[in-house]
Amino acid sequence: MARRVGIIGTGMARSGTSAVPSWILFADAALEAVKEAGLKLGDIQGLHFGNAYSATTEFQTNISPLVLSVLGIENHIPCVRYEAACCSGSIAFRQGYLNILSGAYDIMLVGGAERLRGVPSTVSQGAMSASMADVERKAGLTFSAYFALAAKEYARRYGLPMDRLQELLAAISVKSHYHGSFNKRAHFQKAITLADVMNSPMVSPPIKVMDSCPFSDGAAALVLAPEEIARNYKHTVWIEGSGQASGNSIIAESADLTAVPAAEKAVADALKQARMSITEIQIAEVHDCSSIREVMCLEASGLFKKGEGVYSAAERKTYFDGALPVNISGGLKSRGHPVGATGAYQLCELSRELRGDWDGVKPKNDPEVGITVNIGGGGAVATSHILRK
Amino acid sequence: MVKNLFIECHRCEQCGNTTLAEKKVCPKCGGTEIATTQSDGKGRIVDSTLVYYPPDEYKDLAPYTSVLVQLDNGCRLFAIIKSEHGDIDPGSPVTLVDKDEGRGAMFFQLD
Numbered sequence: 001m002a003r004r005v006g007i008i009g010t011g012m013a014r015s016g017t018s019a020v021p022s023w024i025l026f027a028d029a030a031l032e033a034v035k036e037a038g039l040k041l042g043d044i045q046g047l048h049f050g051n052a053y054s055a056t057t058e059f060q061t062n063i064s065p066l067v068l069s070v071l072g073i074e075n076h077i078p079c080v081r082y083e084a085a086c087c088s089g090s091i092a093f094r095q096g097y098l099n100i101l102s103g104a105y106d107i108m109l110v111g112g113a114e115r116l117r118g119v120p121s122t123v124s125q126g127a128m129s130a131s132m133a134d135v136e137r138k139a140g141l142t143f144s145a146y147f148a149l150a151a152k153e154y155a156r157r158y159g160l161p162m163d164r165l166q167e168l169l170a171a172i173s174v175k176s177h178y179h180g181s182f183n184k185r186a187h188f189q190k191a192i193t194l195a196d197v198m199n200s201p202m203v204s205p206p207i208k209v210m211d212s213c214p215f216s217d218g219a220a221a222l223v224l225a226p227e228e229i230a231r232n233y234k235h236t237v238w239i240e241g242s243g244q245a246s247g248n249s250i251i252a253e254s255a256d257l258t259a260v261p262a263a264e265k266a267v268a269d270a271l272k273q274a275r276m277s278i279t280e281i282q283i284a285e286v287h288d289c290s291s292i293r294e295v296m297c298l299e300a301s302g303l304f305k306k307g308e309g310v311y312s313a314a315e316r317k318t319y320f321d322g323a324l325p326v327n328i329s330g331g332l333k334s335r336g337h338p339v340g341a342t343g344a345y346q347l348c349e350l351s352r353e354l355r356g357d358w359d360g361v362k363p364k365n366d367p368e369v370g371i372t373v374n375i376g377g378g379g380a381v382a383t384s385h386i387l388r389k
Numbered sequence: 390m391v392k393n394l395f396i397e398c399h400r401c402e403q404c405g406n407t408t409l410a411e412k413k414v415c416p417k418c419g420g421t422e423i424a425t426t427q428s429d430g431k432g433r434i435v436d437s438t439l440v441y442y443p444p445d446e447y448k449d450l451a452p453y454t455s456v457l458v459q460l461d462n463g464c465r466l467f468a469i470i471k472s473e474h475g476d477i478d479p480g481s482p483v484t485l486v487d488k489d490e491g492r493g494a495m496f497f498q499l500d
Contacts, residue, residue: 138493
């Protein structure tokens with residue numbers, strides 16, 4: 001019987017624009033997480049750290065020992081940085097989890113940090129485009145153009161006129177911003193209207209600026225421990241399932257632009273480990289770098305049937321008071337997208353939402369079990385975690 | 390003078406799967422005999438969109454039409470149609486008309 005592993009500490013910096021380097025920003029989140037866990041820094045046995053772009057944006061590699069140095073941790077614990085685009089932080093989390101599951105370690109510090117805002121935007125954009133396969137980046141493809149093609153294929157398949165599709169997608173951004181307006185750590189803490197989205201400039205038709213998440217700075221950290229330690233905390237959230245998968249690195253080779261096979265596999269693996277059905281999930285934090293991506297997450301996971309995810313926000317099913325609250329943090333759209341930290345934010349947020357001490361808008365359905373879906377690049381990597389209070 | 394334009398693709402000798410990106414092993418059948426093959430750049434539009442916010446290196450072309458093309462040899466790739474076309478009907482025939490060897494883009498034109 002495998003060990004049960006729990007989340008005993010969570011910490012998040014405000015997402016937005018940071019004046020300090022990512023490794024210093026992460027230290028703030030880490031100190032909050034360690035404090036929540038009631039531990040000393042010397043109790044940490046290893047660091048798994050997610051960061052996608054520091055080599056380019058901050059001209060800094062070998063960043064994980066630097067994080068330890070900022071934290072004054074000099075007891076020679078192992079540390080490593082993971083790069084897997086937008087999944088860097090959740091993969092760092094998963095590796096810390098697997099370290100404990102193996103029995104090799106007990107208390108791990110995991111999470112991620114990124115700095116994309118406090119550096120020149122051309123540097124951020126150049127760094128982010130490097131997450132696309134070079135053969136497609138050089139062809140002038142952008143992630144927004146990929147989402148545009150996915151949205152157009154989705155509309156064709158389900159018989160949606162383009163203006164109707166745009167309205168339904170806009171409702172997702174409106175929901176994200178409404179939720180994010182209550183989140184003190186969100187990049188954009190402002191509610192918006194359907195008209196704000198519909199009147200925003202076009203990026204790649206039918207995708208508009210307000211369908212798209214910002215680049216953000218940010219950091220999120222968690223402390224993980226095995227059952228014999230974690231059961232002594234009232235606030236422990238248990239990791240019931242963990243899935244990670246890969247998919248088409250090259251978008252043109254995708255058989256179906258509306259599908260995310262890596263997310264389907266990651267969710268299926270997490271559910272299998274948790275011995276659960278997707279219908280048991282009561283709350284979710286999913287990857288919404290573009291509003292159509294939230295639809296793709298909802299359908300790849302099975303939270304919504306194919307062709308029905310697009311109506312989720314317009315019908316208020318995914319609002320805080322709906323049957324399945326999704327992204328009450330504000331999601332990537334409103335909380336922000338500090339790429340290498342995003343997956344760790346989702347896990348911190350879901351933990352607090354389940355514990356009941358989430359200080360944003362509270363889910364009305366008093367959830368006990370929830371899921372994260374985190375996707376990197378054009379679907380080349382994905383993770384999913386199932387947490388239970 | 391008409392340029393001698395072609396696209397170098399990679400074709401699995403066992404199943405015929407053809408890709409733009411190089412493979413050592415065919416993802417469809419596991420075949421390891423992958424040969425380079427030249428396409429004359431004729432194909433059809435799978436889908437298209439406009440790019441108003443391009444990568445830095447293509448700022449001079451924006452807005453441009455980003456197209457997913459299926460070449461007659463089955464290879465699918467992204468390319469650019471210079472100028473603003475809006476929606477192009479899927480299935481429209483296109484031909485390669487230029488390559489930017491420096492930046493790497495291939496430019497197509499509607500037949």
